[in-house]
Amino acid sequence: MTTEVAIIGDRFMRSDFFVDAVQAACGDRVACRTLDLGWPDEPMAHKAGRADLAGLHEYMGVPEDVIAHVGTAPVLVTHLAPLSRTMFDAMPALKLVAVARGGPVNIDMTAAADHGVKVVNAPGRNASAVAEFTIGAILAETRNITRGHDALRRGVYRGDLYRADMAGDELSEMTVGVIGYGDIGRRVVQLLRAFGTRVLVTDPYVELSAEHATDPDITQCTLETLLTTSDVVSLHPRVTEETRHLINADAIAAMKPDAILINTARGPLMDYDALYHALSAGHLRGAMLETFAVEPTPANLPLLKLPNVTLTPHIAGASRTTIRIAAAKVAAEVQRWLDGAPPLNPC
Numbered sequence: 001m002t003t004e005v006a007i008i009g010d011r012f013m014r015s016d017f018f019v020d021a022v023q024a025a026c027g028d029r030v031a032c033r034t035l036d037l038g039w040p041d042e043p044m045a046h047k048a049g050r051a052d053l054a055g056l057h058e059y060m061g062v063p064e065d066v067i068a069h070v071g072t073a074p075v076l077v078t079h080l081a082p083l084s085r086t087m088f089d090a091m092p093a094l095k096l097v098a099v100a101r102g103g104p105v106n107i108d109m110t111a112a113a114d115h116g117v118k119v120v121n122a123p124g125r126n127a128s129a130v131a132e133f134t135i136g137a138i139l140a141e142t143r144n145i146t147r148g149h150d151a152l153r154r155g156v157y158r159g160d161l162y163r164a165d166m167a168g169d170e171l172s173e174m175t176v177g178v179i180g181y182g183d184i185g186r187r188v189v190q191l192l193r194a195f196g197t198r199v200l201v202t203d204p205y206v207e208l209s210a211e212h213a214t215d216p217d218i219t220q221c222t223l224e225t226l227l228t229t230s231d232v233v234s235l236h237p238r239v240t241e242e243t244r245h246l247i248n249a250d251a252i253a254a255m256k257p258d259a260i261l262i263n264t265a266r267g268p269l270m271d272y273d274a275l276y277h278a279l280s281a282g283h284l285r286g287a288m289l290e291t292f293a294v295e296p297t298p299a300n301l302p303l304l305k306l307p308n309v310t311l312t313p314h315i316a317g318a319s320r321t322t323i324r325i326a327a328a329k330v331a332a333e334v335q336r337w338l339d340g341a342p343p344l345n346p347c
Contacts, residue, residue: 004073005030010037013079013100021331035069052086057105063087077330085111096337098330104347119347122329124183126317131187133316134264137288141260142168146310172196177230180237181206200226227254234262235269249274258285264316267293276302290316
């Protein structure tokens with residue numbers, strides 16, 4: 001018997017990648033139908049929009065379109081499509097949702113459980129991509145890559161960037177503090193060690209891996225020690241009530257003068273007003289920000305005006321490798337569901 005699989009992709013996690021992966025894993029046991037949404041060319045909704053989607057943190061798509069596309073399919077593979085309680089009510093045949101992201105923030109998980117729908121995800125899909133991007137972010141700030149580029153684009157040749165008071169240190173001579181030792185944090189530590197960097201790690205819930213624990217240049221420490229000792233501080237925890245505004249005015253004040261702050265994780269981890277004041281006052285040398293409290297960023301965001309900040313539009317995870325990994329992970333989950341095997345990554 002052929003199982004219908006409804007696939008809702010977008011312009012990053014395209015539906016054809018899902019189809020190829022699912023068919024490779026499941027063969028002729030599945031029949032796929034596809035729909036693609038407009039993200040990232042069109043923004044997601046963030047805790048906003050329709051009242052019947054209350055409780056969903058990030059999503060894209062119109063509920064009626066999602067319901068019509070899923071129809072009687074027992075399996076939905078998606079990246080961003082919303083799934084609320086009223087939507088589950090309208091899709092009684094749905095039994096499995098495979099969401100190709102690290103957290104199912106576009107799904108009402110309580111409603112899914114109440115309807116007997118199994119939800120699986122793709123943890124670690126972009127860990128390598130974000131870790132590599134983080135190293136690039138550190139280099140961009142410590143070696144004035146952004147400053148030089150911006151000036152040349154304006155027709156200004158900044159020879160002053162070679163001055164001793166303008167030049168940065170090399171990673172082999174620096175101490176980098178990594179906050180959060182999950183999939184991404186561990187990879188960042190590994191990449192930094194290739195440069196000969198001394199690394200400090202803080203994570204109250206995870207111990208160093210055996211390999212890192214025996215490296216004399218990797219030390220697990222308190223957040224206070226990390227902030228006061230590191231030349232560069234890089235953020236990699238999840239957003240929880242405990243970590244929200246983890247980097248606030250007090251934390252920034254505790255950092256070394258002339259230190260650099262890197263955020264390739266999530267905007268709510270930081271108090272951006274406090275960061276603006278610290279950068280404006282010269283307490284911090286610079287910052288590289290990949291995520292923000294509000295996305296897309298408002299045109300009048302004060303941080304956009306500072307010369308010692310590098311800003312990117314939440315693209316650290318945007319690699320083709322991320323797409324392939326995520327598609328393969330959800331395809332494997334569909335295969336296991338068809339086989340009656342337990343999921344690898346249940347939510």
